[in-house]
Amino acid sequence: MITGQATQLKGRYDVVVAGGGPAGLAAALGAREQGAQRILVVDREREAGGILWQCIHAGFGLHHFKEELTGPEYAQRYLEQVLEKEIDVLTDTFVADIDRDRRLKLMTGREGIRVIEANAVVLAMGARERTRGAVRIPGTRPAGVMTAGFAQKVVNLHGYLPGRRAVILGSGDIGLIMARRLTLEGIEVAGVFEIMPHANGLSRNIVQCLHDFDIPLYLSHTVAEIHGRERVEKVTVAPVDAQMRPIPGKAWDIDCDTLLLSIGLIPENELSRQLGVRLDPVTNGPIVSSGMETTMDGVFAGGNVVHIHDLVDFVSQESLLAGRNAGLYVTGNRPPTDNIRLSPGENVAYCVPHTISSERPHTIYLRVRRPMEKCSIRFGTVLEKKLSYVFPAEMVTLTVQPKFLENFHGDALSVDVVAR
Amino acid sequence: MNYDVTIIGGGVIGCAIARELARYRLGVILLEKECEVGFGTSKSNSGIIHAGHHSATDTLKGRLEWAGNQKWDSLCAALGFGFERIGELTVAFTPEERATLERLLTSGRAKGVSGLEIWEPARLRREEPNLSHDIIAALHAPTAGVVNPYEACFTLIESARANGVHVAVDYRVEVLSRGEDGWTVKGTGPDVASRFVVNAAGIFADKVAAMAGVGTFRIHPRKGEEYLLDKRLRGFVKRIIFPLPTATSKGILVIPTFDGTLMVGPTAHETEDRSDITTTLPGSDEVFESVRRVVPGISERDCIAEFAGLRAAAEGEDFIIGPTAAKGFINVAGIQSPGLTAAPAIAEMVAEILADEGMDMVARDDFVPAVPPHVRFATLPLDEQVRLAGDDPRYGRIVCRCEHISERETVDAIHRGAHTLDGIKFRTRAGMGRCQGGFCSWRCMELLARERGVPITEITKRGGGSWVIRRREDGEKP
Numbered sequence: 023m024i025t026g027q028a029t030q031l032k033g034r035y036d037v038v039v040a041g042g043g044p045a046g047l048a049a050a051l052g053a054r055e056q057g058a059q060r061i062l063v064v065d066r067e068r069e070a071g072g073i074l075w076q077c078i079h080a081g082f083g084l085h086h087f088k089e090e091l092t093g094p095e096y097a098q099r100y101l102e103q104v105l106e107k108e109i110d111v112l113t114d115t116f117v118a119d120i121d122r123d124r125r126l127k128l129m130t131g132r133e134g135i136r137v138i139e140a141n142a143v144v145l146a147m148g149a150r151e152r153t154r155g156a157v158r159i160p161g162t163r164p165a166g167v168m169t170a171g172f173a174q175k176v177v178n179l180h181g182y183l184p185g186r187r188a189v190i191l192g193s194g195d196i197g198l199i200m201a202r203r204l205t206l207e208g209i210e211v212a213g214v215f216e217i218m219p220h221a222n223g224l225s226r227n228i229v230q231c232l233h234d235f236d237i238p239l240y241l242s243h244t245v246a247e248i249h250g251r252e253r254v255e256k257v258t259v260a261p262v263d264a265q266m267r268p269i270p271g272k273a274w275d276i277d278c279d280t281l282l283l284s285i286g287l288i289p290e291n292e293l294s295r296q297l298g299v300r301l302d303p304v305t306n307g308p309i310v311s312s313g314m315e316t317t318m319d320g321v322f323a324g325g326n327v328v329h330i331h332d333l334v335d336f337v338s339q340e341s342l343l344a345g346r347n348a349g350l351y352v353t354g355n356r357p358p359t360d361n362i363r364l365s366p367g368e369n370v371a372y373c374v375p376h377t378i379s380s381e382r383p384h385t386i387y388l389r390v391r392r393p394m395e396k397c398s399i400r401f402g403t404v405l406e407k408k409l410s411y412v413f414p415a416e417m418v419t420l421t422v423q424p425k426f427l428e429n430f431h432g433d434a435l436s437v438d439v440v441a442r
Numbered sequence: 443m444n445y446d447v448t449i450i451g452g453g454v455i456g457c458a459i460a461r462e463l464a465r466y467r468l469g470v471i472l473l474e475k476e477c478e479v480g481f482g483t484s485k486s487n488s489g490i491i492h493a494g495h496h497s498a499t500d501t502l503k504g505r506l507e508w509a510g511n512q513k514w515d516s517l518c519a520a521l522g523f524g525f526e527r528i529g530e531l532t533v534a535f536t537p538e539e540r541a542t543l544e545r546l547l548t549s550g551r552a553k554g555v556s557g558l559e560i561w562e563p564a565r566l567r568r569e570e571p572n573l574s575h576d577i578i579a580a581l582h583a584p585t586a587g588v589v590n591p592y593e594a595c596f597t598l599i600e601s602a603r604a605n606g607v608h609v610a611v612d613y614r615v616e617v618l619s620r621g622e623d624g625w626t627v628k629g630t631g632p633d634v635a636s637r638f639v640v641n642a643a644g645i646f647a648d649k650v651a652a653m654a655g656v657g658t659f660r661i662h663p664r665k666g667e668e669y670l671l672d673k674r675l676r677g678f679v680k681r682i683i684f685p686l687p688t689a690t691s692k693g694i695l696v697i698p699t700f701d702g703t704l705m706v707g708p709t710a711h712e713t714e715d716r717s718d719i720t721t722t723l724p725g726s727d728e729v730f731e732s733v734r735r736v737v738p739g740i741s742e743r744d745c746i747a748e749f750a751g752l753r754a755a756a757e758g759e760d761f762i763i764g765p766t767a768a769k770g771f772i773n774v775a776g777i778q779s780p781g782l783t784a785a786p787a788i789a790e791m792v793a794e795i796l797a798d799e800g801m802d803m804v805a806r807d808d809f810v811p812a813v814p815p816h817v818r819f820a821t822l823p824l825d826e827q828v829r830l831a832g833d834d835p836r837y838g839r840i841v842c843r844c845e846h847i848s849e850r851e852t853v854d855a856i857h858r859g860a861h862t863l864d865g866i867k868f869r870t871r872a873g874m875g876r877c878q879g880g881f882c883s884w885r886c887m888e889l890l891a892r893e894r895g896v897p898i899t900e901i902t903k904r905g906g907g908s909w910v911i912r913r914r915e916d917g918e919k920p
Binding site: 066114116118127129130131132133134135137150151153154155156158160161162163164165166168169171172175176180181182183184185186207247251252253267268292295 | 669670674717719720721722723725726742745746747748749824827828830831832835836837838839840843844846848849876877878879880881883884898899902903904905906907908909910911912913914
C-alpha cells in the first residue's frame, strides 16, 4: 500500500493530479519527465491504481508494454515507476473541490480537511458506470440489480458472490468480462442482452467471454421489466422495435436473482463542472487542446474523464501527454497554441483532441456513430487513410504528421469516415 | 408487556402519533411490518407540505391540511429534518383555467391561507424563466414547502423513542382480539396487550380494521410513479409547479426537493395489487409528456432514479379518523394526499380522541422535544468542516462521493437506527446521488457489518430477503 501522510503535505505543488488510476499515474510520470518538481497524486481509494485492481483478467499492456498483463500487474508497473520518481501519492483522500486559483480542497480519512495549492492540475477522475435510473427499466426495485463493475469488485476484490443466476443487460466490456467471471465462479449466466443491433464491447471479449462459454448474446433485445420485491426473482426480456421499445408480444421471462448492468460509462466530471471548464456534450468530458489542456489555464485532463477509452494503454498514453504538458506549463515551456480546430463530420461522433497544431505530430482518437466496412477516414482534403472496418465500440486511433498540414492554411478540418 | 396504546403502522402518520403520545405519561408501542419505519408509502411520498388551499373546507382533509401545514416549522426546529417553504405555483394555460385559479384564490383566502396571489406572465418569467411561455397566469402560494418525508419519519420516531415509546419492526400484525381490559395483538413478534389500538396501517388499514371486527371501509390503493432528475438541474425550477387537472392527467408536478434534485410525478392509477410498486413505461411517458407541457426543458435523459408508491385512498376519498364500534380501536385510515401535510394535526387529533375515549392524558414534565442535531457535513462552511474533521478524521473520509457523505455521518446514521443500505441511504443520502450507490454501497456494507458486528453477507438492502451478496461456499441463500 502506498499512502502519503497529510501532515507531510506541502502547501503548494507544481502539479496536483486528481485521481490515482491509470490516467493519474501516467500523468504524474509525464509531469516528472518534463521537470515538474513537487508532484502529488490524490486518490480516494485505500490504494492507488484505480479500477485496475479489480480487473484481474489479462489483456492489458499489449500496446504499451508489448506483453499481456493483468490489471493489477499493469497498475503495479506504474506504481513502481511513480515510487521510483518520488512522486507523492495520497490515498484515502477525496478532492472535494477545485477553484479557479487552482486551490484544492481535500477530504482525507486520516487528517480531515486540507486545502492545498497547485501551479497546474491534471484532471484524471476516470468514469463511473451508468445505472438503472439512466435507462429507466420498468418494474420493482429489489436487491440484486447492480452494475457489472460493482459485481466485479464484490467477486475479485472481496471474494463474495453477487448471486446464483444472472442476466446481463448491455454488452459493454465489463459486462462481457463479468459474464465469463461469474460462469467460472459457478454462477449461471442466462444471457447478455444488448438493445443496439451491434455489440458494445471489443470483439475479442465477445469471442473469449461469451462464445467460448456458450453464453448467448441477444442483439436488439432489452430487459423490459424487473420482478421481485426483496431480491430479483425474474426479468422479462424482449426484442425491441425501431424506436428501441420492447415488443410486448415477443417478450419472455427468465428466472434469475441478479441483473448486471453494463450499459456504458460516464466521464466523472463533477470537479470539472465546479471548476467551470467547458465540456463537450458528446464526450461529456472537457474540451481539450492537443496538449490535453482544458479551456482553463493550467488545468489539464487525460483518460476516461475526457472520453471513454476501450483500452487502458490509450488511457496511459493520453494521460502521459496531459502530464507532460502540465510539466511544460509549470516550467514555463508551454508550446505555442493550436491553430486548427477538428470538427466531427460524416459518421464521426467526436474527435479528441478538439484542436491541433500544424507544427507537431498528433495522435487523434475518434469514435464513429455506426459500423461501416471498407471505409476511409478523411481529414479535410489533406489526409485520407483506409480502414477495413469501423465499430462504435472500438476507438479509432490515427497519427497526423505535420508534413500533411504544410500546405493547409485554414483554421478548421472536418473529420469524416466515408465508404470507399 | 401491557401498554396503554398500540400504534399499528410506522409510516409518517404512525410516527407522528407516536411522537405526540410521547408527550404524555402513557405506555406506547408502535408496530411496523417493514424493517424500518417510513419504509412503506412514506418513503415514496412526494414530500410536499401543501400550501393549504387545495382541499375543500367541508372535508376532514381540508381542515387538517391547513392546520397541519402550520405545525411543520416548529417540528422541523425540534427534529432537524430537511424542510423548506419554497412556495408553489399552480399554472393556467387558458382563460377557463385562469378562472379556476381565481376560485382557488378566493377559497384559500377564506380558509386563512396567507400570501396567495396571482402572478401575471411578466412576474412569472422573472421568477421562473424555465416555465412554458404558454402559461398565462399562476397562483403563487408561499406557504407550500418541501420536506424529506423519510427523514421526518426517522426523526419523529427517534424523538418518540427518546421519550419512552417502544418500537417493534419486522412486526406484521396477524390477529387482533378484544378481551376484558383491552386488546391483544398477535403477529410476527411477541404478543402485545394494550387498552387502545390505533390503526395507522396505511394501505392495509382496512385489513387491520377487519381484524378488529370493524371492517367498515375499503382501501383502494392508487399508485404514483415518481422520477428523480440529476442535480445538474438544481435551480431550474425554484418552486413546486402544479398544473390544473386536465382530461389526461390529474396533476403531475415538478418538485424541487429539499436536497436540490428535481422530482417529477406522481402518476395516479388505481391498482388491485397492494404490493405493486412497479414503475412502468406508460407511467414514465405520462410523467415526462405532461411535465414538458409545463417545463419544456425537462427530459427523461436527466433521470437518475425512479420509484413508485401506493396512496392509501379510502372510498369517499376523505380521511377516516375516529373511534369505532369496537371499543378502544381507533381508525386513522384513508390517509392520502395531503396526509403528510396534515400528519402533525392528525397526531394531535388522535390524542384528543384518546382523551375523549377515556384515556387519562397526563402531560410528562420531562418530555424532550428535540433530538440531537444531525451534522450535514457537506453543507457546513470550510472552517467548521476543518474543525470537526480535526476532532474526528472520520468526517474527512468520504463514503458517498456524489453527495459528499463522510464515514462519521454514516456511522452516526447506523447508531441512530439504520440497519440496512436503504436505512443509511434515506438518512444520509449516501447512495441517492447520480451514481446510485455504485461507489458507496460496498463502503456502507462494510460500515454496517463493522458497527453492527455481523458478517457482511447479512447486510440487506431493506430487510427481509433483500440480501446483496453471498459467501462463495454457500450453496443455498444466505
